[in-house]
Amino acid sequence: MTIYWAPFLHAYQPPWQDVEILKQIYKECYMPLLSMLERHENVKLTLNIQGCLLDQFAKLNLKESRNKLRHLIENQKVELVGSGKYHPILPLIPPAEVDRQIKLTNSTIMQHFSQDKLSGFFPPEMAVSPQLCKIIKKSNFEWMIMDGIANSDEWPHDYVQQSPSGLVTVFRDTYLSNLISFNNIDAQGFVDQLATMFEQFPDEDHYVITAQDAETFGHHIKYYETSFLGKAFSIIEDRSDIKICFISDLLKKFPKKIGKQIKSSSWSTDGGDLAAKVPYPLWMHPLNPIHKYQYRMLRALYRLMEIVEKCALEKGEDSNFSNYYKTARFFYDESLHSCWLWWASMRPMWSPNLIYKGIDLINKTALNAQLALINLKVGEGDQYYSIVIDNGEKLMNALVDQESKGQHLRTYGDF
Structure with a gap:
C-alpha cells in the first residue's frame, strides 16, 4: 500500500493591502516558504497564488520571489x-x-510564468456550488478543489470523483487540514497519521489532500514552514510507504467515478450552516445586519455595470464615455473581492475600516459608471446608482450602530 499526500497552499493578500504589512508578510512567509521548498528534493506542492498578489509583487519590484517560484515550477x-x-x-x-x-x-x-495550461482550479475560500462546477468545466479546467464538507458522502481516498458536469472534484481532508492550520499536530504526528489511517485496506493505494493558506506558514505561526512542512518533507523522504504528489497526479493514479452533486459550501462552512441553508456564512448571512446593506449595494452595482457594459459594446467609440467606462471597469474588478464581506461577518471578524475599503471601491465603480452613462445621455442607470449611494450611507450608519452596541453578533447557531 502506498499513501499519496497532495499538499495544497493558497497565497493571497487583498489588492489594497498596506505596503508595509505586505512587505512584512513577504519577509516572514513567502520568501522563507519558497526557500524551504527549494531545499527539499521530494517537494511536490500544488499552489494557488492569487493574480492580484502577483501584481503586488511586481509593483514592489519583489523579483526574487517570482524568480524562486519560476524556478520551482520549471523544476516540477x-x-x-x-x-x-x-x-x-x-x-x-x-x-x-x-x-x-x-x-x-x-x-x-x-504573463509572469509562461504557463501553457492550468489543469486545476481553486475557488477563493473554497466557495463552490453545482453551477460553479459547470462554469469551471466550460473554462477547460480538469479539476477543482473544495472542502470535504462539499461532498455528500465521506470524501474519497481511493478514487477521484467526477461531478455530473464532467469536472473532477477533489476534496481536502478537513480534519487533518485544520489540525495543521491551528498547529494541533506536529510533523511526526502528521506523518504517523498518514501511515496508519488506511491500515484496514492494506492492499489498496490511498491519497490525502491537505490545504491551508500559505500565510499559515511563517506569518500566522512563526517558522512553521520549517518546523512543520520542511520537517514533514524530510521525514517522508526516508519512507517508502508515503509519496508526495501534485493534485493533478491523482487524476492519473486513481480511477474516476461519477459522484453525487456537490453541496454549496466553503471551507469555513460547518454542519450547522448547511442545516440552516446558509452555505457561505462569512460572506452572505441573512441574519447579518451589515451583509444586508452590502448586498443591496452589490446587486444594484451589478445592474448598473450591465447597462454600462452593453453601452460599451454598442457605443464605445465615444472618448468621454470610454474613459469613465475603463475607470469603472478597473475598480469593478477589484470591488468584487471577498474581504470587505468577511470583515463584516462578526464570526468573530469585525473591522469597520476594512469594510469601508470595500464601500470605497463600490462607490468609485458606481460613480464612474454613472458618469460614463451621463456622457452618452443614457438615464437608464440612474435608479441603480441611487441605490448604491443610498445603501452606502445606510451601511455607514449601520457600522456605527453595530459598534455602539458593544457586541459583535454571532450570526449562526440554533434558529
Whole structure:
C-alpha cells in the first residue's frame, strides 16, 4: 500500500493591502516558504497564488520571489492553478464576472510564468456550488478543489470523483487540514497519521489532500514552514510507504467515478450552516445586519455595470464615455473581492475600516459608471446608482450602530 499526500497552499493578500504589512508578510512567509521548498528534493506542492498578489509583487519590484517560484515550477516542484484574480466568492457574483475573473487570473499567470495550461482550479475560500462546477468545466479546467464538507458522502481516498458536469472534484481532508492550520499536530504526528489511517485496506493505494493558506506558514505561526512542512518533507523522504504528489497526479493514479452533486459550501462552512441553508456564512448571512446593506449595494452595482457594459459594446467609440467606462471597469474588478464581506461577518471578524475599503471601491465603480452613462445621455442607470449611494450611507450608519452596541453578533447557531 502506498499513501499519496497532495499538499495544497493558497497565497493571497487583498489588492489594497498596506505596503508595509505586505512587505512584512513577504519577509516572514513567502520568501522563507519558497526557500524551504527549494531545499527539499521530494517537494511536490500544488499552489494557488492569487493574480492580484502577483501584481503586488511586481509593483514592489519583489523579483526574487517570482524568480524562486519560476524556478520551482520549471523544476516540477510546484504546480499552479487557476482562480478568480481578485478573490471573489465566485458563486455570489454574476456568471459573466466569474468568467472575467478567471481570464484575468490566467493572463496574469501567463504573463509572469509562461504557463501553457492550468489543469486545476481553486475557488477563493473554497466557495463552490453545482453551477460553479459547470462554469469551471466550460473554462477547460480538469479539476477543482473544495472542502470535504462539499461532498455528500465521506470524501474519497481511493478514487477521484467526477461531478455530473464532467469536472473532477477533489476534496481536502478537513480534519487533518485544520489540525495543521491551528498547529494541533506536529510533523511526526502528521506523518504517523498518514501511515496508519488506511491500515484496514492494506492492499489498496490511498491519497490525502491537505490545504491551508500559505500565510499559515511563517506569518500566522512563526517558522512553521520549517518546523512543520520542511520537517514533514524530510521525514517522508526516508519512507517508502508515503509519496508526495501534485493534485493533478491523482487524476492519473486513481480511477474516476461519477459522484453525487456537490453541496454549496466553503471551507469555513460547518454542519450547522448547511442545516440552516446558509452555505457561505462569512460572506452572505441573512441574519447579518451589515451583509444586508452590502448586498443591496452589490446587486444594484451589478445592474448598473450591465447597462454600462452593453453601452460599451454598442457605443464605445465615444472618448468621454470610454474613459469613465475603463475607470469603472478597473475598480469593478477589484470591488468584487471577498474581504470587505468577511470583515463584516462578526464570526468573530469585525473591522469597520476594512469594510469601508470595500464601500470605497463600490462607490468609485458606481460613480464612474454613472458618469460614463451621463456622457452618452443614457438615464437608464440612474435608479441603480441611487441605490448604491443610498445603501452606502445606510451601511455607514449601520457600522456605527453595530459598534455602539458593544457586541459583535454571532450570526449562526440554533434558529
